[in-house]
Amino acid sequence: NAGVTQTPKFQVLKTGQSMTLQCAQDMNHNSMYWYRQDPGMGLRLIYYSASEGTTDKGEVPNGYNVSRLNKREFSLRLESAAPSQTSVYFCASSEPKAFFGQGTRLTVV
Amino acid sequence: AQRVTQPEKLLSVFKGAPVELKCNYSYSGSPELFWYVQYSRQRLQLLLRHISRESIKGFTADLNKGETSFHLKKPFAQEEDSAMYYCALSGRGYGNKLVFGAGTILRVKS
Secondary structure, eight states: OOOEEEEOSEEEEOTTOOEEEEEEESSOOSEEEEEEEETTTEEEEEEEEEETTEEEEOSOOTTEEEEOOSSSBOEEEESSOOGGGOEEEEEEEESSSEEEOOOEEEEEO | OOEEEOOOSEEEEETTSOEEEOOEEEOSSOOEEEEEEEOTTSOOEEEEETTTTOOBTTBEEOOBTTTTBOOEEESSOOGGGOEEEEEEEEOSSTTOOEEEOOOEEEEEEO
């Protein structure tokens, strides 16, 4: 009964480093999402995927890339991390009721 | 375009008092509305879905299409209700994404 699994839980990066956040769901959902959560800003959509092979920009896509490898997996990549990307990142899938991963707390120094 | 507005960033009430968390939306079609709750440092979890008309943990929400609102209510607040609450909207059908409001922090004081 895994639901949405997101890794890693915590990460510290130096400015300019790259990393990929992994997300997988086992509920056979078509839609998957990446959000960032910042104090006072709520949840902001970074990228969205309606199905395997399709991705769309959300509200704050700059500085990120995504890949919908298959129906299960949706990864988020930071090519050159910046301090402004310090945040908590959540992956979700929906049908349309959404299920969330446990979050990744990312700090860019 | 889909938009969800939660006008209050923080709502503070005393234990036993009624609670109403406001949510307004804009959407041209027929939306699905949700309330999600996030307890401290935990993942978001679904609290209510308007089509199911369930009452979870004493919370209810009614979709008012005329006022485009989906306010969350509870008659008697409890301290364990303290959390962040998000209202969310999804269009119906394939390709419709889930959009969230900015969230409201509910603090229940003893």
